[in-house]
Amino acid sequence: MGSVKRKSIEDPSDTSRPEKQLREDSLLGLDEQVACVHDVSYPEGYVPHAPSSAKTEESLKPAKEFPFTLDPFQSEAIKCLNNGESVMVSAHTSAGKTVVALYAIAMSLKNNQRVIYTSPIKALSNQKYREFKEEFSDVGLMTGDVTIEPNASCLVMTTEIWRSMQYKGSEVTREVAWIIFDEVHYMRDRERGVVWEESIVMAPKNSRFVFLSATVPNAKEFADWVAKVHQQPCHIVYTDYRPTPLQHYMFPSGGDGLYLVVDEKGKFREESFQKALNALVPASEGGRKRENGKWQKGLVVGKAGEDSDIFKMVKMIIQRQYDPVICFSFSKRECEFLAMQMAKMDLNNDDEKVNIESIFWSAMDMLSDDDRKLPQVSNMLPLLKRGIGVHHSGLLPILKEVIEILFQEGFIKCLFATETFSIGLNMPARTVVFSNVRKFDGDKFRWISSGEYIQMSGRAGRRGIDDRGICILMVDEKLEPSTAKLMLKGSADPLNSAFHLSYNMLLNQIRCEDGDPENLLRNSFYQFQADQAIPDLQKQAKILAEERDSIVLEEEDSLEDYYSLLQQHKSLKNDVRDIVFSPKYCLPFLQPGRLAGVYCTNTNENVPSFSIKENVTWGVIINFEMVKGLSKDDEDKKPEDANYTVDILTRCMVHKDELGKKSTKIVPLKDPGEAAVVSVPLSKIDSLSSVRLKIPKDLIPLEARAHTLKKVSEVLSRYAKEGGMPLLHPEDDMKVKNSSYSKAARRIEALESQFEKHDISKSPIIEEKLKVLHKKKELTARIKSIKKSLRSSSVLAFKDELKARKRVLRRLGYISRDDVVELKGKVACEISSADELTLTELMFNGVFKEIKVEEMVSLLSCFVWQEKLQDAQKPRDELELLFTQLQDAAWKVAKVQLECKVQIDVENFVSSFRPDIMEAIYAWAKGSKFYEIMEFTQVFEGSLIRAIRRLEEVLQQLIQAAQSIGETELESKFEDAVSKIKRDIVFAASLYL
Incomplete structure (x- = not known):
């Protein structure tokens, strides 16, 4: 070839x-x-x-x-x-x-x-x-x-x-x-x-x-x-080749049709995309509601399932014979919720129902009679018989496998699945539906990335069976064509290293004969990618240096001096403002009607102003309020420590940055005739006038706002003739008693007299010269930052962290001064499925020796449970006491890391150990039946099984650890623990084996 x-x-x-x-x-x-x-x-x-x-x-x-x-x-x-x-x-x-x-x-x-x-x-x-x-x-x-x-x-x-x-x-x-x-x-x-x-x-x-x-x-x-x-x-x-080409459709919420937005040749159809958006019914008129940050979908509570978008969608897919279909959803609850919308739909004939029942029960044969009565088992069969399935990590593993087998055999026509279904399992369908174009990634709701879209839409189209695969996006909010194009036609996510150091890795490297942690770091893909960036960074630095050196200024020294005075002036003005406009002093003066000066910047100007007089726009205070914090502590703050925003009627707006978060940039309105009420932080107020105006109660009509601002203009022009607006004096009127304020105010006066005497201040084009100097300084700063990146790229990326983590291991007694792995280190070497240091500390503190096996298993569950539960059951007193011991050990480990300069958030680390399933695990180790535990816990069956299986993994590692240091008593205790939890449905063998 x-x-x-x-x-x-x-x-x-x-x-x-x-x-x-x-x-x-x-x-x-x-x-x-x-x-x-x-x-x-x-x-x-x-x-x-x-x-x-x-x-x-x-x-x-x-x-x-x-x-x-x-x-x-x-x-x-x-x-x-x-x-x-x-x-x-x-x-x-x-x-x-x-x-x-x-x-x-x-x-x-x-x-x-x-x-x-x-x-x-x-x-x-x-x-x-x-x-x-x-x-x-x-x-x-x-x-x-x-x-x-x-x-x-x-x-x-x-x-x-x-x-x-x-x-x-x-x-x-x-x-x-x-x-x-x-x-x-x-x-x-x-x-x-x-x-x-x-x-x-x-x-x-x-x-x-x-x-x-x-x-x-x-x-x-x-x-x-x-x-x-x-x-x-x-x-x-x-290869970019898809054996079966894909067509991408949009289904607008509340609409009743599909719109082809990307055809099988990969062409984006703008016109069709706009039509789809125009057919969108806003959420307030039906479609969907959002509650407490969770998506509620398809039906407004109380509506029948047949009216929901998902029901209409699946019905249409079946009528057009586009099944089997996988509907991707981004939460386990939503998966089940959507499947329940299909209550009135039956996609299988009698023969298929008989086959499904026999496959289902022959799989469930390995379960005990009690386990077969689990609600998840009994509720799933009627759904499956109708040709509808659910697949997510909260399902019993055996159910997940039965559903996979039924889907492969063609008995499931419509499957509601979470993202994990798109990884690895070779189970294509004819159609893939995205029930949502946004997902919660643990931090915020965001659009799905093109990489995620490619991964999931790849399930559509079965090779040799379908001539094309169909992807349908259910959209319930306006999205920009650029966002849609990026999602539907974007490239796959690049393969970037997620390398990080762990203590287990370090100890194993130190213990190996030819192990060398530095060598592992030097050879990591992370280091390789950092090194790849070097030529590019060098090139950037060279171009910037050439640009900087081409800027030649007359009287540069004198300009530098003036620039430095300006920077000091600006900094002192900020210090003064922080004191005067702190809630302690200014709250009593923020009455409605008082005139206030607000800082204004020009959006087009990335270069700061180089005038002593800043750009201030006058407006009228309407009211002020405390900024509500995210936590309970914020709400309990004293008034002088809290944050406030002031609503001011002015000809300005708060400029939003790209992410849609409110930035504190205040910019003039494009149409100076407009008048708007904007919320500004206290830090953006420059001055308060002693003048107060009477303002109308209702400022919603534009005339009322315009009339009020007209009054402000009249006041301004009247006082302009008399030397400027009368201001509240910080010390005399606002009673600011603060030595830092007095010092700063005196220093500002001294600086302002220096400005007047400065030779260069007389130059008519001083502003222009200062802007050029500012650009030169910015270029110098960028070159400095690139050189810093170059230094960190060319040396070992994790060198400092490696030293810090070794310090931690020495201080806690895991390795000796000469890097020999000690007894504690040998234990931590074996633990890779839980936090190795905290677990080792508990073991060496003798915590496991003194407690019953069931209590020990219950305590270990805090290491493997990651999900956050809303109303988790509080563990009983003796278990709570053990949990406190675990928190103390975690606190100690985190503190030592902080002292040794390892970057760690102590609070976060300690709260990552969660007691949510201690009671459930205690009951399981005591011999309770699985269905009994499910009656008192909020957890999904599959999630609990996964936790118990991970727990068994940790116990096996602890058995190895105890063996490696000759702790026979502990070893048999851990083995006893394994025998107590390893049973029944939790460890039912995989149907694939």
Whole structure:
């Protein structure tokens, strides 16, 4: 395939090329749609070997034949594998990346080599194990929950297990020839992404890699990194090809039709988009209400389900035979709420119902009679029989798997799922619906990103079944065409490192024979990306320096002196204002009708004013109020400590910044004839006049506002003749008694007399000269900041943090002065599923020795529970006492970190341990039935099961830890704890195994 475009890493023109560029480099002579890009990264100084011509007939035979014609990207990737070289395959969901993994496994087995397949989630590992087992038989599984045939030639595992095997020096790591990292774009995950980076950097030097990833625009950068770290070529096979093209529609809330906004050729239809927005019925007239920051959707409370948007939408999809459909929703509650809207819809015939029932009950056979009575189990079957399913992390794992199986078999026509359904599971549908275009990301409501949209919409369109996939966005608020285009036609999110240091990683690195934390940092993708930025930063600094040096000013020294006086003047004026206009002094004078001077800036002017006299606009005070804080403490503040805003009638507006947050920039109105009441913070008031006007009660009519401002103008012009508006004197009238104020006021007077005597102040173009000097100073500051970035990029990115964290470990007694891992360190080395330091401190404080097993399990639940519950049950006294001990240990650990200069928010850290499920876990360890616990707890069944499974994971790690330091008594106590919690529905085996 001679038309393949290859470039070596040394090629200076080849920076990490964006997605668009890659698309333009596509294979020549092929249909543009199917085309792929093949590129290769070589390590520095690497000389490619000439291919050996002495290959035997046996070695030329493909390791595996496929019953279909391979796509160009698949055959390109397989060529790289046959040449024994690593490859990264970057392609859309459902494009067929697994073919490359299957070939790599077949090739390893044929050559009697060992191969590892890692995936980000246990459920995906279970599925892949089942798939590979049917194909190859010599396959094992290791997920932390389950171990099956650990000596098999092909091992499927989670990336976390692979990382810990590498740290422990397992013999598997010495034998492995190929490592397949599935869903490698997971590396950008904020919490767990670092595990991928560690395991790639630490991978055995003689192994080769297959990386499977969703489309990432910087695939080349990733391959460059792998080539550098492992000193071997790494190929990139990139394709933007979708086997089934997509059409993107909009469904406006309250409307009754679909509008095609992006066609299958990727063209955005502006006209259709505008029509959709015009058909939008505002929320107040129906559609949707928002309550307490949660989205309530589809129906205004009390309306029948058939009137809801989602019911109309699904009905239309079924009528047009666009099913099966996945409706994505961003919360578990909303998923269930929307599914309940389908109460009157039945999508299955009698035969299908019989099949569903038999599949369902044969899956539930492994459950005890009590567990089968769980409301979630009994409520789900009637829904499933009607062809409707729900899939989210709050479901019982066994239910989730039954639903996946029913969906794959075509018995579920409409599935309501959360975002997690779009990761890895190979379950395409014909149509994908987004029930919302905004999501809450733990911090705020925001538009979904183009990367998230690509990931989820990738589920639409089944290869070989549908001629196109359909994506429908349900929109309930006006969105800008630019926002829509960015979402629907934007590029995938780049693969950026989420690397961070953890104590467990440090201790394991220090303990390993050839471990070296600095080496891990130096080789991290994070450091690589920082280093990549260096040439660009150097270029920027050079351009800015040239621009700065081209600015030549006459009398620059004298100007500098004047500029510095101005800066001092400005700073002192601010100090004075902060004192005089603090609530303590100014509140008694903010009566309605008093004239006030407000600072005004010109929006177009990014350069500050260089006049001593500032731009002040006069207006009338209407009233003032305390700013309500977000927390209870803010509301209880004393009046003099609280924040206030003043409503002033003036010809100004509060300028909003891009994010829509109110910035405190006050700007003149474009039409000076307008008059508006604006809320300004006290800090924006420049002066208060002794003049008060009588103002009308009702200022809503424009005439009333205009008439009042006319009176203000008259007052201003009258006093202009008499030397200016009479002001309240801070000391005489407002009774400001403050030594700092007196000092600042005297200093301002002295400065103002210096201005008058200054030689340069007489220059007619002084303002212009000062603006030029200000620009020069800004350029100097930008150059300084770039140089600072350059210093931090070229040295080790985490060098200071590494030192600080080592200080913490020494001070707490985890490592010695000479970096030898002590007893405590050996324990923390084993703990990767919970906060290792706090847990180790509790263990060494003797807390676990003195308490009952059930209490210990209950205490450990605080380490694995992350969700915030509204009305969580308060734990009983003895458990609360234990929780206090945990908080004390966490407080101590956090304080030491703060003292050792590790950046940490102590309050946040301590409150991250939550007692919400202590009672539930205590009852479970005591032997209660699962349904009994569900009766008194607010938690979703699946969430509780996940917590108990994580708890078992932590206990297993604690067993290892106790073993490593010879604590046999504790070891048997932890084993006893495992036997108490490991039972029934919580640990029911996966249906895939």
